[in-house]
Amino acid sequence: MSPELEQKLALLSSHRTVLGYLLIARGSQASIIRHSGVVFEGEQGKRYAAVIANIVESVQSGLDEVRRDDSVPASGDDSDEVKFLRIRTKRHELMISPGTLRGPFEKVCGFIDVPMLADERYLLAVLHDPAAFS
Numbered sequence: 001m002s003p004e005l006e007q008k009l010a011l012l013s014s015h016r017t018v019l020g021y022l023l024i025a026r027g028s029q030a031s032i033i034r035h036s037g038v039v040f041e042g043e044q045g046k047r048y049a050a051v052i053a054n055i056v057e058s059v060q061s062g063l064d065e066v067r068r069d070d071s072v073p074a075s076g077d078d079s080d081e082v083k084f085l086r087i088r089t090k091r092h093e094l095m096i097s098p099g100t101l102r103g104p105f106e107k108v109c110g111f112i113d114v115p116m117l118a119d120e121r122y123l124l125a126v127l128h129d130p131a132a133f134s
Contacts, residue, residue, distance in 0.1 A: 017132040024123040097124040
């Protein structure tokens, strides 16, 4: 892992609203490469990793299906990629970078820099408590 990514992950996990992050390897079974935060430890972390991978796969499948059914001709590329997902509940927000963005970092909510991965083999998920920011 690059020193810049290591530094950003350390900074990210130290942010007061961040409950933790998961760096996940995609594959037939999602596996955790690295994590921070007690919420992602043990079996619960494995469940989160599997669910996050399934969410990204489901959204991508939906995009592919809509694209196939779209009557508007594509301009060069027949696919569309999931770039970034934000899922907000009453208590938390889950931000997912599926590893398809090019570029170093995305400013999320104006206060958290989420590292973007340039390798489609990985997912980065960050769980944070937006209420802790206010």
